[in-house]
Every structure is written in C-alpha cells, then in structure tokens.
Amino acid sequence: MTESIALLVFFTHLLVAFFLLNIHSGNQLSNRILAVFLSATAFDISNFIFTSFYGAHLNLDMFRANFSVFTAPILYFYVKSIVYSDLKLKAKDLLHAIPFIIVCLIFIPRFHLEGDIAKMAFYNNHEPLFEVLFVHVVIYLQMFIYLALIFKKLNRYKLTVLNNYSDIEILNKQWLSNFMMVFLIDFTIVLARNIIKFTELQGLLNLLTTLMMVITLFFVCWILWQALHNPSIFQGISSKVKSLEPKKRPQNPSDVVIVDVNEAQRVLSTIKCHMSLNKPYLNPTLNIDTLAEQLNIPALKISTVLNHHFGQHFFDFINSYRVKDAADILSLKSNKQKAILEILLEVGFNSKSSFNTAFKKNLAVTPSQYRKERLND
Template sequence: MKEVYALPIIAIVSCVISLLLAFFLLSVKSNNRISNRLFATFLILSAIDLSGWFQYLFFSGLSNFGMAKSMFSFLQMPVLYFYVLSVCYSDFKLKAKHLLHAIPFVIANLVMIPRFYAVNTESKYALFENYNRIWEIIYIHISIELQFIIYITFIFVILNRYKKIYQQNFSDTSSKAFLWLFQFTLASAIIHSVVLVKNILKYTDRGKTFDSVQLLVSVLALIVICWYVFKALKYPELFNGVDSKTQLVTTSIDKKTVIRSEEINQLTSYMETEKPYLNPSLSIRNLAQELNMNSRDLSILINQRLNQHFFDFVNEYRIKEAMNILKNPNKKDVTILEILYEVGFNSKSSFNSAFKKHTGKTPTEYKKLA
C-alpha cells in the first residue's frame, strides 16, 4: 500500500521541479540559448511522461488524450540527442531536416488510430481487457527500446569524438561540458535500463515486483531531476562547444602537409620564452595566432610530430613551471593552490592529476622531496 501513495506524490514533486527548471531555462538570458531550450523541452517531455503516474487522480478511464500524451515518450531521445549536439558544437542549429526524427512518434500515433483513437470508449475498454497481448502496445514498447539503444549509441559516439577534438584544441585538462554530458547520458541510460526491467515485468505475473521497480524508477527520476537543478545552479556557464567542422588531426592530415624542424624550434622557443601556457584558457587557435601559423598545421605539428595532445603539450610546460616554483627556496611559503593558479591551471584536481602523470608524485610529495 505504501507504493500506492508514494508513487503519485514522488511523481508530482518530480514534475513540479522539472517544469520549474524548464521555465527558468526558457526565461534566463544566456549565450547557450539553443541548448537551454532543448534541455527545457527535454524536461517538459520528462514531466509529461512522469504525469502518467498520477493522471488517474484527475482523469479517469481510457482516453485519446491519455494515449496521445504517452506517445511523447518517442520525442525524448531525439531531443536529448539534439541537446548533446548543441552543447558539444557551438555552431549547432536546428534545421527542417531534424523533423525526420519525429517519424517514430508519427508512426506510433498512426498505429493507434484504427483500434483506439477512432473508436468509442466502450471499444477502448474491450481492447484493453487483455493489455499484454495488444500488438499495437507491444510494437510501441519495442520501438521505444530500440530507439533508446540507437540514440544512446550515437550520443556516446558524439561524446567520444568531442573529447578527442577538445583535447587536441584546448589546454584545459578536462572539459566540464564533456563530464556533464557523460554523467547526464549515463544517468539517463541507468534510469531507462530500470524502466526496461519494469516494462518486462509488466508482461509477467510478478505484480508486487513490478510495483517495487516502478517506485524505484520514480525515486531515481526525482534524484536525477534534483541533480539537474544542482548543476544548473552551480555551473550556469558550463559549456564550451567546439566547431562541428573541426576535424580530428588523424583524419585531416594529408601528404601535402610538411612540418619543418624550424617550426618545431619556433614553437618550443616561444613556449619557453613567452610562456603562453600561463593563460588557463589557452587554445590551439590562440597559440597559432601568436605564432603566425595556421591552426591546422600547428595541431598536426603537436599531435603528429610531437605525439601529444594539445592539453598534454601545454600542461608539460605548466608542470615544469610548477616544479621550478616548488624547488625555489624563496617561494617555500607559497601554497599548492597558489602555484596551480599561477602556472595556468584552474582546478586542484586537474593540477594534481597532471602533476602526478608527469612526475609520478603528487605536488605535496614533490615539495617535501625538493
């Protein structure tokens, strides 16, 4: 009985929080307008989906409205996919061709016309007397699961490519956007996996287990939605997209590209004398402009000839600078936190990871030995 009362209450709370966050994203002024609108749309669709757990409190019986509302589940993954694209790529724009992603939603509604939308209430109840054997419902469940698998695979492929491009073009040791999207996608995958188990149990005789799993899904949904709010409040300017036309160096190199040794000497000399790595937001485009080089040629120089990602290349100089400070007896009172900001890092975890990668020791251990 506890599940009966808890489920609608949790669902209502989740819906309210989702809609409030969606309203905030739609109303706030931001450079990430497209991303915010897509995320808000995803939250609204999630709220519509969650309302199925308490709609019986307001609408009784079977209706075309209730069925049409449930079909919006087909739009959640396409919107999530577009959201990921918009965060990863700063030049992403919604186009007419993206409407093709709504085809499964349209087909599902067409499937329900003959025996549900087009009949009276009595016929609807007659059809649903044996819910587990209605081929239209089985088709919808299978279609949603296949859609999820396809989109989640595409999203992880996009994230993998984005991470590689980011590493080759930016000096930050990590991208907050990548971490957020990876966590966001992983959370969605976990919840949907539990939903899949719930849907399978729906076709068995394990009624109590089904109720427990359904309650678990609602709790997980509430936790994840609260996490969305936390992220939105803590990181209002979270994203740093790359241009979608930017290619990976391994795919852009050609036979015409010739890297001369003097270019390597020019690069290393500039890094040692001018110390551009002290700028925490240094990108390969910025560095190329300072060197009067083509950013593509510089990327190939670092990634192919020096066999390093851009952020590894830059952080090597940052770590050397930090080592010099740690060994300097005149700066023994300078804290680790002060040092990491001074040499171009913007977080303690990034500095510690990079320092240990290059020296095999933590900054504190190195300072004691020095």
C-alpha cells in the same frame, strides 16, 4: 504512495522546466531543450495523477504513452546543444520526429478509429499486442542508437578539445557524465518495468514503479541544484573546430595536410623555440589558433605534427611546459613558503584540480610530494 511521489515529480519537473525557460544565463538553447525534456517526462507520468481524466480521453492517453518516443531525440539534441556553442536547429531536424509519426499511425486502425469499449479491451488485454510490442521495440531500439550517437559525440568533443585547447576546464564533462549516468539508471529501471508489466509479478511492478519515480525526482532536484549554483556549467565549443583524430584520414579534402618528417621537425623546433623564449603557455586560455597566429603556421599543421608525428595532443604538449615550470619553482628552497595555488596560477593553470591532474600525469607524483622530495634532497 506511488501516486503521491508521481504528483511531486510532475510538479517539480514543470517547475524546473519553467525555471530553465526563464533563466537568462548560461546556454539558452540547451536550457530550452532541457525544459522540453523535463516537460515531456512530466507529460509521460501524468497518467499516474490524472487517471480519471485519461480514462475519459483514451485517444489522448495513447498519444501521451507514445510521446515517449521523443525522449531519445530530445536528449540527443540536448547533448549537442551543450557540446556545440553555435548549434542552431534546422528544418531537417524535424526528420527525427518520423518514428513518432509512424508509431501514431500504427494505432489508428485498431485503436483511434474504434469505440470506447474496443479501446478499453485493447488496454486491458494482458497479451502484448503487435502495436504495443512495436512501440516498445521502436522506443528501446532508437534509445540505444541515440545513446551510441551521444557517446560518439562526447568522444569527438573530448578529442577536439585535446587537440585545440590548453585549458582543462573546458574539458570538464563531469556534470554531463553524471547526467547521463542517472538517466541510464532510470532508463534501465523503466525497461525492466515495461517487461514485467506483461507478467503476473504485480508486486515487483509496483516496486519498480516507485523506484522509477524516486530516481526521477532525485534527477530533477539535482538538475535544479546544479542550475542554481552554476548555470554556465558546461562550456561548449564551435562545431567548426576540427577534432583531427590521430591516425585517421580526414574525410574532407580541405583537411588533408601532408607533412614529411623533416618539415615536422622544423615545425616542432619552431614551436619549442617559441615556448622557451616567449612562454605563451603562461596564458591559461591559450588555444591552437592563438599559437598558430603567433607562429604564422596553420593550426591544422601544428595539430598534425603533434598528433601524427609525435603522438601528443596540443593539450598535453602545452601542459607539459606548465608542469615543468611548476616543478622548477617547487624545487627551489627560496619558494618553500610559496603556496601551491599561487604557483599553479603563475604557470598558466586555472584550478588546483587541473594542476594536480596534469602534474601527476607528467611526473607521477603530486605537487606536494614532489616539493617534499626535492627539498629533502
């Protein structure tokens, strides 16, 4: 059964990888990196299918087993490629291959330079040898490090969006969050399986192997489904856009903007006056750079005033105006027959879900509840 599932997983991964390499929509770089990730996974499990072949080519089999060291770096670059729309791979990125090179070098003396009999004895040794333990430590240690970097990158992305954009759709990381969750589940099962591999619990090992294959199959089928239905599923931002973390000192001196309380009040008054008179928030794609051009005030100063002096992200500040306009429209009996979808589009939102989220955050009730309460007064 495990072999059959492995065969299905192997060819499905290669099929989806081929599809991603040839799709001409969405983020081309992220599609290619994901294709590499899926191909690497297919290569990793190919030993379940081509057992005899690898048995005759033990050096290649060891290379295959050690290639999983690349999984974490590939995943990291995939996340970077969908977070930053302008990401370009550089020569220095090859430094991420150093752990793989070290792992390969460690196996040269007692494996690659030995004969087939010694290699088989190495494979059949039930005691965890130094080289094997070292590889497992490297794989899982670097996986934890890269996962920490990934979640730090996602948190920075979220903060950057909140401080520079007013469109909640660009903040939609649900697909990526689900992607990471499924990967973590699969990674946990692989970790447990590799620990049990050094015990006598063969039945549990077989069960975890089958479970790993099933989840991996689900994973790739889900990716294919998403790619077919929404190839541009994750919108990236420029890596040059600053996150401006509140209450933290900028590392780059050019990012330092000192605004005293009086200046902050003046800037805020200017912004509020512009909001009332010109209603720029009605533009659903309004961002901080556009507002800065309209006011002739540096974007970083606007962000500093909102964050450091008034404790608000640009995202929340703009949407508070949209929600207020929507609340005013919902309160009028003359608008009783007006659809909520029409209202949310009118005040600058792009979707009903984003409108409901922002409305409830500001007024603690849904738009429908608010309308019902107001019209019944």
